[in-house]
């Protein structure tokens with residue numbers, strides 16, 4: 664039996680894509696994320712990349728989840744559509760987002776990170792050597 668496809672969650676995130684170009688040439692909303700909490704609720708977010716601060720789509724969606732009082736993430740996906748080719752890409756979370764998810768709750772090390780239609784990894788796999796180290800002496 665084939666593993667369940669990630670396509671429904673990918674398509675949900677893709678539906679959020681609404682790139683908005685600012686006067687200074689920045690683009691908001693060209694990356695979108697969908698986060699499934701441990702209770703099964705889905706939270707959406709888009710990237711907001713300003714000159715003063717950049718917020719990834721994943722952290723935007725996770726902030727909505729935290730606002731709703733949830734901290735454990737079952738799965739997460741982020742997508743971007745190439746405006747030139749029209750093709751949709753699933754993006755791996757950046758290092759900041761990986762650490763953010765881990766810091767939110769240790770249980771998130773088991774979070775399923777969607778990396779493609781049929782490809783996933785756990786956060787722990789994407790964040791090796793995350794444990795506080797033992798003393799060296």
Ligand SMILES: [Zn+2]
Nearest residue numbers: 719756757760
């Ligand atoms: Zn990020």
